[in-house]
Amino acid sequence: MSTSSDEPAMGAKKVEGAGEPIPPGKPMTMEQHIVDKGAMMLQRLKPMKQISQHGCSFAIYSHDMTRQIETHHYCTRINQDFLQCAVYDSDGSHGRLIGVEYIVSDKTFEALPPDEQKLWHSHAYEIKSGLWVNPRVPEVVVKPELENLAKSYGKFWCTWQLDRGDRLPIGTPALMVSPQGVNMGVPSPELVRTRDLKYNILTEAIRDSRVEIAEPEWLNPMADYWKQHGKGFKIDVEPVDMKLRAPFP
Amino acid sequence: MSQHPEVPGDPTATTTSLLEKATASIQRFGPISHIHQHLCAFHFYSHDMTRQVEAHHFCGHLNEEVRQCLIYNSPEPDARLIGIEYIVTETLFDMLPDEEKPMWHSHDYEVKGGYLFMPGIPGPVERQDMEKVAKTYGKTIHFWQVDRGDNLPLGIPQIMFALTREGQLYDELAQDVERRYKVSFAAEKEKRKDIEGPEMGRHPLANGAGKGLQTVLKEVDVKPPSGTTPRVFV
Numbered sequence: 001m002s003t004s005s006d007e008p009a010m011g012a013k014k015v016e017g018a019g020e021p022i023p024p025g026k027p028m029t030m031e032q033h034i035v036d037k038g039a040m041m042l043q044r045l046k047p048m049k050q051i052s053q054h055g056c057s058f059a060i061y062s063h064d065m066t067r068q069i070e071t072h073h074y075c076t077r078i079n080q081d082f083l084q085c086a087v088y089d090s091d092g093s094h095g096r097l098i099g100v101e102y103i104v105s106d107k108t109f110e111a112l113p114p115d116e117q118k119l120w121h122s123h124a125y126e127i128k129s130g131l132w133v134n135p136r137v138p139e140v141v142v143k144p145e146l147e148n149l150a151k152s153y154g155k156f157w158c159t160w161q162l163d164r165g166d167r168l169p170i171g172t173p174a175l176m177v178s179p180q181g182v183n184m185g186v187p188s189p190e191l192v193r194t195r196d197l198k199y200n201i202l203t204e205a206i207r208d209s210r211v212e213i214a215e216p217e218w219l220n221p222m223a224d225y226w227k228q229h230g231k232g233f234k235i236d237v238e239p240v241d242m243k244l245r246a247p248f249p
Numbered sequence: 250m251s252q253h254p255e256v257p258g259d260p261t262a263t264t265t266s267l268l269e270k271a272t273a274s275i276q277r278f279g280p281i282s283h284i285h286q287h288l289c290a291f292h293f294y295s296h297d298m299t300r301q302v303e304a305h306h307f308c309g310h311l312n313e314e315v316r317q318c319l320i321y322n323s324p325e326p327d328a329r330l331i332g333i334e335y336i337v338t339e340t341l342f343d344m345l346p347d348e349e350k351p352m353w354h355s356h357d358y359e360v361k362g363g364y365l366f367m368p369g370i371p372g373p374v375e376r377q378d379m380e381k382v383a384k385t386y387g388k389t390i391h392f393w394q395v396d397r398g399d400n401l402p403l404g405i406p407q408i409m410f411a412l413t414r415e416g417q418l419y420d421e422l423a424q425d426v427e428r429r430y431k432v433s434f435a436a437e438k439e440k441r442k443d444i445e446g447p448e449m450g451r452h453p454l455a456n457g458a459g460k461g462l463q464t465v466l467k468e469v470d471v472k473p474p475s476g477t478t479p480r481v482f483v
Contacts, residue, residue: 145268238462
């Protein structure tokens with residue numbers, strides 16, 4: 001059945017210049033606007049109010065490292081060792097939800113079983129190189145957070161492969177890896193420049209300003225599996241007999 | 250088992266929480282500010298109906314026909330982000346490639362059965378939206394199996410389905426939600442009798458085409474740029 005490495009779906013050739021809106025669909029009706037506004041006023045949406053930072057960075061498909069994307073993380077801290085992030089393709093109000101990333105401290109990561117660790121990536125390079133930025137927040141303010149993040153590990157599942165032109169979320173979730181300073185981990189200069197222009201920043205200058213952020217003393221080699229093994233991961237879906245409680249469907 | 254396992258780790262340090270108050274006040278959370286709806290329902294694993302999860306959807310519309318939702322295990326401030334759901338109209342669902350359709354589930358029974366609801370929303374307003382949702386299809390992926398007590402998001406993503414008929418949902422789970430949200434599924438069911446599902450009826454390829462679905466992790470060669478095979482990765 002479907003896999004995360006399928007060809008572009010629904011006849012889309014590419015994202016830019018295709019002329020078709022992504023996703024397809026009719027514009028919002030006034031009726032729906034009213035329902036939504038009413039709901040927003042009456043419902044408390046508490047988990048949304050806990051989201052405390054926006055990070056912009058880049059990610060690479062584990063099963064096809066020629067494909068790199070810009071990411072916008074909106075993160076909630078559950079405790080000092082754990083962040084949960086909703087990931088979007090842009091920071092606009094119509095940003096498309098493309099996945100979820102969980103971020104854990106080195107302490108939590110070291111306690112994971114090895115089979116689990118191979119699904120996670122390190123963040124040291126992404127922080128030190130200036131690729132991860134918190135838009136509009138002065139570097140000096142965010143520095144303690146960057147020091148934490150430099151020692152952290154992430155697990156990022158992408159559920160909407162917009163870069164291959166998918167007009168709707170198609171296929172199985174794709175595991176993502178983080179940018180690294182070597183080989184296929186290096187993000188394309190064009191991708192970085194586009195981001196830099198948007199926020200009027202210079203990634204190289206940010207990198208220089210982060211020289212004092214300590215490199216982790218050790219990066220667990222089970223993370224960033226591709227660097228050691230030249231292998232990535234993909235998810236397949238197989239039809240099976242469902243364990244039932246009543247007939248289905 | 251509790252569906253709200255304690256995440257291991259130290260309490261958030263004061264410096265960290267102050268810093269995050271600062272970033273939250275400086276930054277704009279564009280796509281998050283667009284989330285304006287809380288829906289509560291149940292999901293079960295697409296390979297195992299006996300594992301059922303209370304799912305709190307926080308949704309935003311990308312247009313009239315597409316919603317994208319963050320799924321949490323509770324509506325409280327310390328809720329765990331456990332998954333994602335995309336909801337599309339029947340028209341868009343029909344455009345999906347056939348091999349994609351089994352990963353999507355129908356919403357008609359969840360609505361008609363009274364199980365899908367909007368906490369805190371008056372009946373008539375809720376009803377307006379329920380009439381629409383009943384005709385849609387959803388694709389739900391969970392990343393965190395809180396129902397088996399995982400205190401961290403372990404393993405690979407799971408495709409989730411929704412209720413499609415009587416007798417699937419556990420009474421204890423149903424009653425617990427009814428009590429906490431002061432709703433009655435039976436009463437709602439009665440009120441929603443006349444709500445209609447998809448125009449063309451439930452698509453036979455939706456809901457796993459009638460089968461269970463199981464996700465499997467595969468190791469693959471990293472695809473090198475322009476056909477070269479790098480020998481050294483570090």
